[in-house]
Amino acid sequence: MTPDKVAWIHELILLVAGFFLLCSFGLIAASQVMGCLRVYVIQSLLLAASAVLLGIDYHSADLWIVAAIAIVAKAVLIPFLLRRTARHDMIARRELQQAISVPMSLLIALALTVLAYYIVDPMMDHTSRSVHANLPIGFAAVLIAIYTITVRREALPQMLSLLAIENGAFFAGIAIAPNFPLIGELAAAFDVLMVVLTLGVLSTQIHRLSGSTEVGTLSELMED
């Protein structure tokens, strides 16, 4: 590849990383369940885009298969499964409850991003430019998703944040270990599908028993 083309690829990898970080923030700011799902799908597509670009950068065809798995499993199958198993909550147009208000949460997420950069910084000396983009942002995405799980008071957004943790880990992983055995990626992808199916069925059960999946109101055991 010509140096000019390498520069283009690097800028695009950085750009995808920037938007990936924005999607993590979007998961906090989205006010309806459908919005959360849309943000998650966009984040998964950005993960796939990053895998394709890194595949070109590292000359690794494995990463293209990772991208294909990400698109099929996360952008197509997971929304499909969620719509099938947890229909009530997906289409509910109510505003989501949060323990801490959205602007405050965004500022905390920003602090977490800075923290991620601070922690990752000592490891960055001898790495390539693509790792500089993906490692801190993947790490920040993991931290922000964990924070989202703690503040959201509803089952489905919590579940999507759980999946976003996995997205963030993958995002960092594809940059530092491009030749990770493919079987691992496949296993992870199927694991995620199983998790979605189980949680979807579970949340439907909860919905049938108690009439809502707002975790914030489920603070007492039922007495028969």
Place this chain on the structure above:
Amino acid sequence: MVRMILFNLIQVAVVMFLSPLAVGILNRFKERVAGKKGPSIFQTYRDIWKLFHKDQILSSESTWIFRATPYVCFAAPILVTMLIPVLTSYPLFFAFMGDMIGGGFVLALGGFFATIAAVDSANPYGAMGASRTRMVGFLAEPVFMVVFFTVCFVANSTIPYIVQQKWVHPESNFFNPAHILVAVAFFMLILAETGKIPVDNPSGHFELAMIDESKSLEYSGSGAALMKWAGSMKFFVLLCIFLNVLIAPWGLASGTALGDVLLAIPLIFIKVLGAVILIVMVESSLAKLRLFRITAFLGLAFVVAVAAVLTRMMTT
């Protein structure tokens, strides 16, 4: 030298006389998208012309601030126009009079006078609108600061003529995340500062829901005309900064011949038209936010701007 001054004056004239047309096209497009016929694209000119021929009524309770405000508001965007690239890609005569931060201060001065004049008019709706505008303004301020900081950080300069060259040399810089994210944050700021739909509804006539409009309710005659004209110029100037400094420094005149500069006028207008279509798309597809959700909107803009700085810092 004389030529540079002439170009600067042409630039001011372009902003003064094309800005009502941009606002007219915006209103027309918005009505067309909503399935209505909409006013003529020249309606803003007619409104300004009509208002200039009407008598001005001043409250006997008001002070000089109320009388001076239309002139201050009108002069502020004209001064900023002299500092920013509208038609040419090389600095003009007044360009080094102030940088982007100076331009921001001049625009803020107009906003400040509009606010105290609204309080001065003793109309309760005016003071309410003024306090709401200040709320939006004070939430937008940190975003402005971080955007300027990022721009300075990338270009090592705050002179807009130098900044605009950085984004495209080399061309892969255009896709730098700092560039794209700063542009997104600045676009959200334009929506907030000019009272467009997710923050404020510019076509609403209900005083209790107004944010930006209610400040100029008490003006009549030439005062109202100047306020209206100043509003459209501010919109046009902000779009010029967005397009020429932050997004696309293409289509600007690089030669010093008069023909080059005149050719740049239709090109800048086409670019503004593109931005107007983008704004119409945003305004037609979103609903106005509740007053206390505006913090979430501007908080998101702030986060976008800080993400721009962060992604820039780790790659240098």
